[in-house]
Amino acid sequence: xxxxxxxxxxxxxxxxxxxxxxxxxxxxxxxxxxxxGAGFWSWMPAGWRVHQRITGIIxxxxxxxxxxxxxxxxxMPSEPWHRxxxxxxxxxxxxxxxxxxxxxLAMTHEEAVTTHVAQVVRSYRDLPLxxxxxxxxxxxxxxxxxxxxxxxxxxxxxxxxxDRDEAGLEESYQKNIIAYDRIFxxxxxxxxxxxxxxxxxxxxxxxxxxxxxxxxxNEVALAPGYAANVEVASAEAQHVDLPSGxxxxxxxxxxxxxxxxxxxxxxxxPQAALLKAWPAMVDEQLHLVLVRGDHRVNEIKLANxxxxxxxxxxxEEFETIIGPAGFLGPVGATVPIVLDQTIATDRDYVVGGxxxxxxxRDVNPARDFKFKVADVRSVEAGDLVNGVPITIxxxxxxxxxxxLGTRYSEALGATFLDETGKQQPIIMGSYGIGPARIAAAAxxxxxxxxxxxxxxxxxxxxxxxxxxxxxxxxxxAKAEEIGAALDADGLAVLLDDRDASxxxxxADADLLGVPVRLxxxxxGLERGVVELKTRDGESVxxxxxxxxxxxxxxRGEQL
RNA sequence: CGGGGUGUGGCGCAGCUUGGUAGCGCGCCUGCUUUGGGAGCAGGAGGUCCCGGGUUCGAAUCCCGGCGCCCCGACCA
Numbered sequence: 001x002x003x004x005x006x007x008x009x010x011x012x013x014x015x016x017x018x019x020x021x022x023x024x025x026x027x028x029x030x031x032x033x034x035x036x037g038a039g040f041w042s043w044m045p046a047g048w049r050v051h052q053r054i055t056g057i058i059x060x061x062x063x064x065x066x067x068x069x070x071x072x073x074x075x076m077p078s079e080p081w082h083r084x085x086x087x088x089x090x091x092x093x094x095x096x097x098x099x100x101x102x103x104x105l106a107m108t109h110e111e112a113v114t115t116h117v118a119q120v121v122r123s124y125r126d127l128p129l130x131x132x133x134x135x136x137x138x139x140x141x142x143x144x145x146x147x148x149x150x151x152x153x154x155x156x157x158x159x160x161x162x163d164r165d166e167a168g169l170e171e172s173y174q175k176n177i178i179a180y181d182r183i184f185x186x187x188x189x190x191x192x193x194x195x196x197x198x199x200x201x202x203x204x205x206x207x208x209x210x211x212x213x214x215x216x217x218n219e220v221a222l223a224p225g226y227a228a229n230v231e232v233a234s235a236e237a238q239h240v241d242l243p244s245g246x247x248x249x250x251x252x253x254x255x256x257x258x259x260x261x262x263x264x265x266x267x268x269x270p271q272a273a274l275l276k277a278w279p280a281m282v283d284e285q286l287h288l289v290l291v292r293g294d295h296r297v298n299e300i301k302l303a304n305x306x307x308x309x310x311x312x313x314x315x316e317e318f319e320t321i322i323g324p325a326g327f328l329g330p331v332g333a334t335v336p337i338v339l340d341q342t343i344a345t346d347r348d349y350v351v352g353g354x355x356x357x358x359x360x361r362d363v364n365p366a367r368d369f370k371f372k373v374a375d376v377r378s379v380e381a382g383d384l385v386n387g388v389p390i391t392i393x394x395x396x397x398x399x400x401x402x403x404l405g406t407r408y409s410e411a412l413g414a415t416f417l418d419e420t421g422k423q424q425p426i427i428m429g430s431y432g433i434g435p436a437r438i439a440a441a442a443x444x445x446x447x448x449x450x451x452x453x454x455x456x457x458x459x460x461x462x463x464x465x466x467x468x469x470x471x472x473x474x475x476x477a478k479a480e481e482i483g484a485a486l487d488a489d490g491l492a493v494l495l496d497d498r499d500a501s502x503x504x505x506x507a508d509a510d511l512l513g514v515p516v517r518l519x520x521x522x523x524g525l526e527r528g529v530v531e532l533k534t535r536d537g538e539s540v541x542x543x544x545x546x547x548x549x550x551x552x553x554x555r556g557e558q559l
Numbered sequence: 560c561g562g563g564g565u566g567u568g569g570c571g572c573a574g575c576u577u578g579g580u581a582g583c584g585c586g587c588c589u590g591c592u593u594u595g596g597g598a599g600c601a602g603g604a605g606g607u608c609c610c611g612g613g614u615u616c617g618a619a620u621c622c623c624g625g626c627g628c629c630c631c632g633a634c635c636a
Binding site: 014018089107108142143145402505519 | 570
């Protein structure tokens with residue numbers, strides 16, 4: 001049992017003026033975290049209790065799937081990072097020791113764990129393996145933000161699977177899905193497992209675990225039975241009626257009209273009747289990407305569709321080859337054209353004329369230019385999946401799982417001998433969870449105007465006892481007695497034994513968000529009762545002899 | 560990396576325009592009173608006004624340079 005009179009819980013009435021996100025404000029106000037610099041946060045004693053409970057759940061579930069916990073250093077030689085090519089990552093902290101040897105601060109531990117596996121795994125008999133640890137990660141983030149949501153140093157649970165073939169990887173992947181689903185359920189947050197981008201890692205599949213909330217940095221497209229990061233989401237576009245059957249396209253003067261909005265307004269057409277031309281460099285090769293006027297190009301989907309590195313082309317790279325910015329179009333363009341699959345190739349559209357102040361109307365893709373079709377647009381709220389409109393919500397990424405393949409094992413020589421004596425690269429997967437983000441997500445999702453409302457499993461304490469009465473009073477003695485009894489029952493108990501006013505104690509209790517509150521005061525004791533209140537419910541009087549069983553009942557409902 | 564903002568006791572802020580030796584609320588300490596939703600009275604402690612340079616008799620305030628922090632966007636293996 002902890003006593004607030006001697007516990008370091010620095011609560012504040014007002015949030016730091018520059019704190020924007022709700023979780024940032026409340027976690028600071030409740031005395032859980034304190035800032036040391038941009039992206040550097042300390043966990044105060046009560047906050048660390050939350051973190052510890054989250055990592056306890058993680059450990060429990062990782063053990064349940066047979067994963068083996070270990071510990072690898074943060075500071076490590078740079079050599080394996082050169083071998084995997086990740087030494088060039090901007091976010092990687094690099095430094096030199098006194099001899100001038102280059103070292104790095106690990107941002108994840110693929111290089112470290114794969115180096116070990118390369119040394120000690122020789123045979124197919126040594127596989128499969130799932131290794132994991134809880135360790136600090138260092139990342140030179142360009143913009144840390146929102147308290148512990150995006151920091152330059154944080155603790156991550158990272159696991160790595162090692163298998164002999166794709167079927168083994170699939171099995172390891174499924175095991176981790178089982179563990180992850182249970183971890184996020186037990187932590188009491190709302191979450192989705194969504195399809196995500198495999199990106200430059202080139203793996204064969206990836207999912208992210210997303211906790212929806214206002215402070216989220218990611219966007220998730222949702223429909224019944226469907227959840228995907230908007231980076232990769234695919235959906236049926238909202239229908240628009242478009243003309244067809246023109247004999248040929250015609251020129252239309254559009255002086256000074258360089259945006260879709262301006263051209264559509266001027267011609268009194270919906271934006272969807274225009275084609276937006278987006279000049280792209282794909283592996284430094286100029287392309288022209290066309291999406292419907294009311295849509296946006298999705299660079300990640302474009303890169304995935306074309307299999308190259310994508311960036312928007314600069315004006316000087318396309319102006320002499322295609323036409324002036326604001327009037328780009330496909331007709332007469334001599335570069336490869338990518339047509340978003342939403343565009344009806346047999347309909348007539350308005351496009352840029354590739355000359356200043358000129359657009360073309362009644363342009364029919366099938367008739368007027370050559371193209372390749374691909375799904376390269378970002379989905380919009382209201383698009384359809386299985387006939388149902390999608391919504392798009394902000395969310396925090398609290399975990400990710402990734403089929404890595406052989407990228408690291410090949411670079412670092414992690415191989416095994418199969419039954420025929422043939423050397424094969426190990427097939428890897430990686431699996432991450434940010435405990436701090438789980439805590440922040442729980443705050444974001446469940447807080448009310450009075451403060452935090454922790455899910456039972458990750459609350460800093462199970463029960464907070466508020467004693468109305470100063471030191472030496474009968475009320476405090478009784479509160480101590482009740483606290484000791486609950487403590488003996490295995491509950492984590494916080495006793496507010498401070499010589500403060502009742503109002504202040506209640507306000508601090510609401511702010512801290514412990515799920516069950518017991519109030520021990522003279523009024524109640526005269527009737528032989530204490531008040532039991534859940535953080536988000538009404539209070540009830542409980543006879544002194546029934547306190548333990550009542551608390552147990554409520555915790556049974558909460559868990 | 561672009562854009563915007565901000566830096567004054569622990570927290571929130573005023574003072575800066577028009578230079579004159581720093582103030583308010585909360586918190587903190589002591590005493591007395593008070594105890595079921597952020598108590599009252601009295602007394603008190605605590606500030607290199609982010610840093611460096613300049614102007615001036617005199618700088619929190621004006622000028623120059625730097626740094627920190629926050630927000631939006633880009634980025635986020």
